[in-house]
Amino acid sequence: MSAVASSAAASNGAVAPNGAVASIRDLEVSFATDAGPVRAVAGVSLDVQPGEVLAVVGESGSGKTVTAKTILGLLPETATTSGAVVLTGRDGAATDVVAVSASKLRQVRGRDVAMVFQEPSSVLNPVYTVGWQIAEGIRAHGDVSKKEARRRAIEVLGTVGIPDPEHRVDHYPHQFSGGQKQRIVIAMALVLGPSLIVADEPTTALDVTVQAEILDLLRHLRDETGTAIVLITHNMGVVADLADRVAVMYQGKVVEQAPVGDLFTDPQADYTKALLKAVPRVGEGTVRAVERAAARPEGWAASEPVVRAEGLTITYPGRFRQPAFTAVDGVDLVIRPGEVLGLVGESGSGKTTIARAIAGLTPVSGGSLQVLGTEMRGAKGRDLKAMRPRLGFVFQDPATSFNPLLTIAECVAEPLVVHGRVRNPEAARGRVDQLLEAVQLPRSYGDRFPHELSGGQRQRASLARGLALDPELLIADEPTSALDVSVQARVLELFAELQKELGFACLFVSHDLAVVDLLADRIAVLYRGHLVEEGTGEQVLGAPREDYTKQLLASLPVPDPDAQAVHREELLALRQR
Amino acid sequence: MTSGEITSVGTAGAAPEHVAGRGAWFKKLPVVHQVRQSVGLQRGMLIAGLVLTTVFVLVAVFAPLLAPYGWSQLRSGDGVAFGAQQPPSAEHWFGTTVGGYDVLSRVVWGAQTSLLVVIVAVAASIVVGVLLGLVSGYFGGWLDRVLVVIADAIYAFPSLLLAILLAIVISGGQSSMWGGILAAALSITVVFVPQYFRVVRAEVVRIKAEAFVDSARVLGTGHWRIMTRHVLRNSTRTLPLIVTLNASEAILTLAGLGFLGFGIEPTAAAEWGYDLQRSLADVTSGIWWTALFPGLAIVLAAMGMTLMGESLNDLADPRLRSRARSGQVAGAVAATSVEADASDPENPASAEHSEENPKGGDA
CATH class of the missing domain: 3.40.50.300 (P-loop containing nucleotide triphosphate hydrolases)
Structure with a gap:
């Protein structure tokens, strides 16, 4: 993590040191706000090796997302950046994202580096088919016929595990579930074969069962295509499940970098120790x-319960003559005092x-719900x-x-x-x-x-x-x-x-x-x-x-890489049954 | 629990700023705050708007002192008639009209009429529109649907036509000064009420779904208290912007009414639109001063308020607001939530108190 590389990388003929697909050197970012400039990233240096999953963890405001966005040059106009972010594509060409022009940056995005966002529902455009959206990325990077682009879209949808891709390619985003949508977003990132994928909290918006599937998918992609992944997350369980190496960020700085096993067993920085201690684990209570x-x-x-639900049913009325939606169906519950x-x-x-x-x-629509002696139905x-x-x-x-x-x-x-x-x-x-x-x-x-x-x-x-x-x-x-x-x-x-x-x-x-x-x-x-x-x-x-x-x-991923490996096998066995 | 030594101190720097900001209270006044906040072109627009509007209001308020003659005065103090269509001179800086009035006096007194109409129109439409919007958005149901349909129907009318209709209904063709002002103001009110209604209703519908309104409902708070204390106060954010934009529209509508002959009689009050209409014939015969000055007055007054409204609108929206950019990476890192310090694990609460409350001291 020396400052030597930064001066070399600042020129147009950027050099990627030590074979890394992405090399961040002394990155500093500040934002202009109403209350004056605020520094989000203060001197971050990171390397991502080919085929590696680097997890960047930290809590809100630690600068992890800003760092990730800088890799793609996606920061808003109010940001001021210094330092260097050198990307190396599959063809070996290196680009310094911080210094490069906007048109050059557009070429780099998608081809050398792609992004997977947090909320799949808001990333996909609801008025176009998913096939069109994937093809758009392909056609933006070279003269590809519509037919060829479609063929490749079907292929990549198959890769990310969408069943029946020939048929589903013509579907609209709302016809997919949340997990499938995130798979499609990953497909869009993958379609041009980038050497690096930046995944910003890719599973935060998803349920745990779906999260486990997406993490599996990312792991397979890394193994099969050799794509490096920068995983931005706050979830230590996800880190333990997927990451090879971990960088812990705090107040705009990297406080610790270590292979995942070392980080969990022998954390060095005080902040990392505190963070790991705060993670809740099943079985503690x-x-x-x-x-x-x-x-x-x-x-x-035998005391009188404060809440007693018997066959509790709650329906939301349907709109436009659609049938009512039953949110809660025949639930029996009791909560006793204290x-x-x-x-x-x-x-x-x-x-x-x-x-x-x-x-x-x-309002309660069926059954009975007594709260503190009052019947809530009606x-x-x-x-x-x-x-x-x-x-x-x-x-x-x-x-x-x-x-x-x-x-x-x-x-x-x-x-x-x-x-x-x-x-x-x-x-x-x-x-x-x-x-x-x-x-x-x-x-x-x-x-x-x-x-x-x-x-x-x-x-x-x-x-x-x-x-x-x-x-x-x-x-x-x-x-x-x-x-x-x-x-x-x-x-x-x-x-x-x-x-x-x-x-x-x-x-x-x-x-x-x-x-x-x-x-x-x-x-x-x-x-x-x-x-x-x-x-x-x-x-x-x-x-x-x-x-x-x-x-x-x-x-539920366990915040411990070794235990999680065992845990993962259990889940796999459970799924196959 | 396991995390005895972790204390959360993430105030994100907000608290100290606030304490420091309390000294200069005048910097937080609505308009002053925005002027300080703005930069570049936006600041220019805002200041231009403020200056024009201030001049307009001052002229209107001090019209009796500023105007050399009365608005319907035809003769000077010694009984000599002004004469019609006199070019600008030392006695009549802006000349006289075809009816023999002093143009300068008419322009100055006209500002007063405009200001009165603007105030009455805006005040009336705010009261009616906000009240209807609040009730309609909060309770919803059939009342809401009926009111929305009525508001849409009013939107569908050409606003000037509606204003003319109402001017006739209200004043019955008679027009004294206050009768004319009220007629003009109320006819403008009817056009504006749907705008306030719509804006407030939309905000109320949004606020109604917020968690703090739910939390008030869980407590069993009465409807009226929720509406006034929680919903209304949070839904009026955009109103100042509509007020400034509507004020300029009110000036234009008043002038339009006057121009079409549904305004105020020249003997009852001075009115720019009426003067403009009377000067139509003059323009073709080379008499420029009768049309130029009232026209200019309308343009400047309306432009001042529009500039003010538009730039306040832009400043209120963080996406449209421009900020001074620092050339270099600058600023301090905001504190994040975890502090890995070595406070006494036996007593996290006391350690936290001292950290979170550097000022010490109770209320």
């Missing part, structure tokens, strides 16, 4: 759940719908009045769950004002300070506005608001999914402490088995609106009975 269960008083199991029920499922499983129904935000606003103050809710995205025009203190005081406990937010200040202290926020933060807090701080304030009325039941809908791992670890810890102290019952909704495992006494697994399996963490995660639960568990 089981011991505590057993302890809690042992401490319950006699006759607790108990934490973890509700796990992939997107579309109906977990959030159940949470919203319990809070009275979504309940009107007036019927819910008595129940409302006994229930708290923590929303998924802390950025949007606060009114941006009110201070944190006013937001936290809102429940108290609405239910007439105090006349105005000022009068509630004593209680608000108490609550902020309970969630470990300094009292003075009450005078700040939501945008002046970080994500983790906002979610803690959100917890304070949920607990303002001392509720018997708290509903937490994916409260940590928008947070970085380390922040998530702190919020979960706080959550567990408060639950222990205040003893409220809780419905904890999450897509992440490891997170649920940390907190829940019992875990319920949802799949397409049905309750597949329910039991203690020990039962569900230790010895799952249902195939779906097994697959879910096997798809």
Whole structure:
């Protein structure tokens, strides 16, 4: 990582050192913002060898995505760049992306380097067929007939595992599932045979089972075509599954670079150690759940539950004479006082719908749902009045769950004002300070506005608001999914402490088995609106009975490369059965 | 738990900035803030717009002091008639009209009429449009559908035709000063209400789905409180822009009404559109001053407000806003969320307090 190469690479006849397909030297990027320039990348040097998967990990704001975009020259106009990014194509020609002209850059993109984006649905143009979109890339790089381009599009779709490619090539993006769309995006990246693919969080928007398939695909492509991959991710499990070498970024700098095995077994930098410690692992919470269960008083199991759902069915009315969509279908659930029920499922499983129904935000269409003694089916606003103050809710995205025009203190005081406990937010200040202290926020933060807090701080304030009325039941809908791992670890810890102290019952909704495992006494697994399996963490995660639960568990990558290799074999065996 | 020594301190630098910014409160005032924020051409447009608009408002407010004569004055103090179509002179800087009025006085008094119409029209359309948009967007259902159809129907009318119709209905052909101003303002209001309605309704529909409104609903907050405290305050962001753009449109509509003869009588108040119409015949006979000055007044007043509105509009949108670019890589790295420090693992809370709250001190 010396600075010698940068001066050589700055000239037009860029030289790629030591045979790397991409060589980044002393890269610095800053953005012009309203508050003056902000530096996103501060002196990054990286090499990517042919056929290697280099994972760049870091939390939000660490500069990993900006680094990735620089490799393709995709930064917006407000960015100022210095340093060198030298790409070497399959033909051996080297290009310095930072210094090269726009037209030259267009030639390099797709041919030498391609990108796979995070959100496949927004990358594909909905009004063109996928075949057309792949062919467009081919025809932009050379005079290829329509027929030939189509043939190659079909071929590459077959490579990425789209079944029946001759037929599917004429389909539109909306006719594919999320995982298939990401395969198509990978096909588009692959079609010109680039020596390097930059994948920016390629599986973050996908469910774990689909994520496992996409990671398999990327691994196969690397083995078969010898394409190097730069994998940008925040998920240590994904890193353990796919990467050969890892670069850890923090505050715009690479703090550590190591082969994947060394990084997990013997991390050097303090930051890496902290990051690895914060990653939740399945099985950590089981011991505590057993302890809690042992401490319950006699006759607790027979006590009146705070939530009782019997045959709960929730449908969303269809539009334009389409049939109604059943989001939740015949679910039976019980939450007893002081108990934490973890509700796990992939997107579309109906977990959030159940949470919203319990809070009275979504009407119940069939079966019975009793919350704190109130029947929710057919309940009107007036019927819910008595129940409302006994229930708290923590929303998924802390950025949007606060009114941006009110201070944190006013937001936290809102429940108290609405239910007439105090006349105005000022009068509630004593209680608000108490609550902020309970969630470990300094009292003075009450005078700040939501945008002046970080994500983790906002979610803690959100917890304070949920607990303002001392509720018997708290509903937490994916409260940590928008947070970085380390922040998530702190919020979960706080959550567990408060639950222990205040003893409220809780419905904890999450897509992440490891997170649920940390907190829940019992875990319920949802799949397409049905309750597949329910039991203690020990039962569900230790010895799952249902195939779906097994697959879910096997798809979750373990943040340890050796264990993950074993784990992967298990998943493969499970799939073949 | 495992992560005792990790503390999250990711304020992303926002907090210190805020504290520092509190001293200069005037820098945060709406327009001042935008002027400071803008650069280059956008700044030029904004300042030009501001200057023109300020001059227009000042002239309107101080018309009694600035105008040498009254708007319907035909004779000077000693009883001598001005005479019709007199060229510019020391007594009449802008000459006189075909009806024998002083052009300069008419232009100055006309600013006052315009400003009154703009204020009444914009105020009335904001109140009505915002209220309807809020109710319609928040409750939805059949009321919403009916109101949207009505708004669309009003859009379909040529706005000037609608204004003429209403001017006749409201004033009944009679036009005193206030009668004329109200007639003109209210007919403009009817044209503008759908715009405010649409904008506010769209924002309300968006805000209604935000998590903080859900969180208010979970608490059992009443509809009226949600509407006023949570929804309305967050949906009015774009209104100042429409106001400035509509103000210029109001001036043009008023002038149009006057030009077509549905405006205010010359004896009731000075009005630029009317003067322009009366000077039509003069233009062909080489009498330029009767048409030039009222026309110029209309153009400058409308342009000032449009420039202001357009540049405020661009500045409000981060994608359209231009920024000063630094030639070199500069700036500090914003803090990310993890701090791998060696704080006491037994007591993460206290360590965090001291870190997160460098200012110390409670509220």
